[in-house]
Amino acid sequence: MVEIYRIEKGAETWKYKAYDYVRTDAFCVGQSIPIELEFSHDEKEEDLQAVILIEDHKPVAGCRIAFPDEKIGKIERVCVVRGKQKGGYGRILIQEAENWLKEYGVNHIVISSQDRAAGFYEKLGYQLNPDVDPSVYDKHHKQEEKPKQEPSRPKNAPGPFGFTCVLVEKYL
Secondary structure, eight states: OEEEEEEOTTOOHHHHHHHHHHHIIIIIITSOOOHHHHTTTOOOGGGOOEEEEEETTEEEEEEEEEEEETTEEEEEEEEEOGGGTTSSHHHHHHHHHHHHHHHTTOOEEEEEEEGGGHHHHHHTTOEEETTSOGGGGOHHHHHOSSOOOOOOOOTTOOOTTSOOEEEEEEEO
């Protein structure tokens, strides 16, 4: 049976560590994203709001939520450990994150998705919006004074890790 936990200020330390474990397994090990890149834009632990799924006392999935603007919620860093992918955990995770965002009065949810996962979100009622750069909803994007110059590449060309990020969104 899957247990669902919310992480917010004052949560037990093991919940933070469980979420970091899932991210490390899914992104750093599973997709070869360098650990320093994966964790470089994290908020302080006491500011984190996240959902984790635990099965048989083991972390299997997680995501975090953020609020880039009034009435807009963002689901971020959606991940499922490699051995549990395609097992329905992502659907449960997104459903719980949506429920939590609704409790805050959010009526628009955005997700910066890897292009290869966009179909998963579309099955959950999200719409792909290829005309919007998903980074406009990133907290760290808004705080940077001078954007870093990245080598130019054609729109929708895979990035250095074999995917591009696309925006999917849902209005409630």
